[in-house]
Amino acid sequence: xxxxxxxxxxxxxxxxxxxxxxxxxxxxxxxxxxxxxxxxxxxxxxxxxxxxxxxxxxxxxxxxxxxxxxxxxxxxxxxxxxxxxxxxxxxxxxxxxxxxxxxxxxxxxxxxxxxxxxxxxxxxxxxxxxxxxxxxxxxxx
Amino acid sequence: xxxxxxxxxxxxxxxxxxxxxxxxxxxxxxxxxxxxxxxxxxxxxxxxxxxxxxxxxxxxxxxxxxxxxxxxxxxxxxxxxxxxxxxxxxxxxxxxxxxxxxxxxxxxxxxxxxxxxxxxxxxxxxxxxxxxxxxxxxxxx
DNA sequence: GCTTGACCTCAAGTCGACTTGAAGTGGCAG
DNA sequence: CTGCCACTTCAAGTCGACTTGAGGTCAAGC
Numbered sequence: 276x277x278x279x280x281x282x283x284x285x286x287x288x289x290x291x292x293x294x295x296x297x298x299x300x301x302x303x304x305x306x307x308x309x310x311x312x313x314x315x316x317x318x319x320x321x322x323x324x325x326x327x328x329x330x331x332x333x334x335x336x337x338x339x340x341x342x343x344x345x346x347x348x349x350x351x352x353x354x355x356x357x358x359x360x361x362x363x364x365x366x367x368x369x370x371x372x373x374x375x376x377x378x379x380x381x382x383x384x385x386x387x388x389x390x391x392x393x394x395x396x397x398x399x400x401x402x403x404x405x406x407x408x409x410x411x412x413x414x415x416x
Numbered sequence: 417x418x419x420x421x422x423x424x425x426x427x428x429x430x431x432x433x434x435x436x437x438x439x440x441x442x443x444x445x446x447x448x449x450x451x452x453x454x455x456x457x458x459x460x461x462x463x464x465x466x467x468x469x470x471x472x473x474x475x476x477x478x479x480x481x482x483x484x485x486x487x488x489x490x491x492x493x494x495x496x497x498x499x500x501x502x503x504x505x506x507x508x509x510x511x512x513x514x515x516x517x518x519x520x521x522x523x524x525x526x527x528x529x530x531x532x533x534x535x536x537x538x539x540x541x542x543x544x545x546x547x548x549x550x551x552x553x554x555x556x557x
Numbered sequence: 558g559c560t561t562g563a564c565c566t567c568a569a570g571t572c573g574a575c576t577t578g579a580a581g582t583g584g585c586a587g
Numbered sequence: 588c589t590g591c592c593a594c595t596t597c598a599a600g601t602c603g604a605c606t607t608g609a610g611g612t613c614a615a616g617c
Contacts, residue, residue: 282593289546292594293576301574311583312595322531325544332548333515337574350530357523364516368509374474375505382498389491390463403466405430407473422564433564434606442604452613453565478604 278307278315288324302341303327305348319348326350333360370407419448419456429465443482444468446489460489467491474501511548 285292298304299314304323306314323344330340345351377398386392401407426433439445440455445464447455464485471481486492518539527533542548 280594288544291576294574296595297575312581313584313593314595321544322540325540328546328549329518329540329543331574332511332543333519352522352530354523357519361516361519361523364512364519368512368516370473371505371509371512375502375509377470378474378498378502378505381493382495382502389493399463399466399470402470402473403429403462405469408469432606435604437565438605453611454563454614455565472604 277318279318279320280310281306281314281316284316284320284324288321290324290328298327298337301337303337323348334363335360367409370409373401374407418459420459420461421451422447422455422457425457425461425465429462431465431469439468439478442478444478464489475504476501508550511550514542515548 279287281292281295284290284295290298295304295314299306304316304320304327307317308315326343327337327340330343331337335343343350343352377395380394381389381392381398384392384395386395389395420428422433422436425431425436431439436445436455440447445457445461445468448458449456467484468478468481471484472478476484484491484493518536521535522530522533522539525533525536527536530536
């Protein structure tokens with residue numbers, strides 16, 4: 276039998292058992308049966324978990340990803356959705372590059388106080404205008 | 417009198433009054449008095465709020481930023497801290513660039529299923545290895 | 558002087574993705 | 588056959604940054 280029990284899936288995927296149960300409850304994954312109480316999973320679950328990890332990293336919510344599989348378990352991903360997400364990330368990258376450069380400047384700047392540095396004040400103004408505040412993604416944690 | 421009441425600060429800064437009260441409670445900002453019940457703020461609060469917005473965008477928590485002001489209200493920012501944060505952001509950027517490129521590929525790839533695309537599988541493996549999962553920043557949101 | 562309504566306080570709720578804890582179950586080694 | 592213990596369920600807790608709601612106050616305009 277090729278079925279994996281939950282501990283084995285956890286070990287191989289690095290995803291905690293509690294998270295696997297949570298994903299199942301959410302409909303993101305499905306077990307193929309039980310041995311006693313214990314869930315058994317098809318080894319293909321590992322690919323699926325990798326895909327979920329990828330989607331999460333790309334900024335998709337668990338709910339969004341629940342719709343990205345066919346009932347048979349094959350990924351069904353709209354290419355336009357991917358392109359849109361890529362564009363989102365691209366905007367985030369631009370924002371972060373500006374932030375990083377601003378921070379590096381502030382770290383290197385020799386003005387006695389940051390408030391006396393024109394560059395820093397310019398960055399501050401941009402921040403006040405919300406230039407760095409994202410609309411509502413959440414690539415990170 | 418140059419003091420601004422909370423509604424005026426909210427209007428000029430774009431920060432909701434509820435947030436201003438919350439920031440005060442957290443010790444991030446301070447009012448200079450009251451008119452009746454109403455808080456009055458020094459106009460310098462606007463710079464401070466901009467700095468807080470900048471810090472948040474850079475990934476500092478509110479608690480971290482509470483320590484970045486002198487009792488007099490001047491920013492007191494350790495340059496090494498800034499450099500460290502810049503490096504953090506730089507790592508995030510690299511991660512995001514990889515993600516973005518991966519997504520663009522997946523969006524453009526003509527393989528019948530994503531799972532049949534070698535490039536996609538490579539990305540998937542990287543995701544499974546946690547290559548895209550951040551340690552615990554939180555630039556976004 | 559009285560009403561109005563923007564402000565006040567304080568506790569509780571929200572959001573997403575999980576984790577934790579208490580109480581129960583059952584396969585398997587001895 | 589028994590005991591162990593890794594699993595099970597289900598409810599509740601966590602984290603950060605706020606928001607919301609109920610009930611209260613008071614400066615200002617009429």
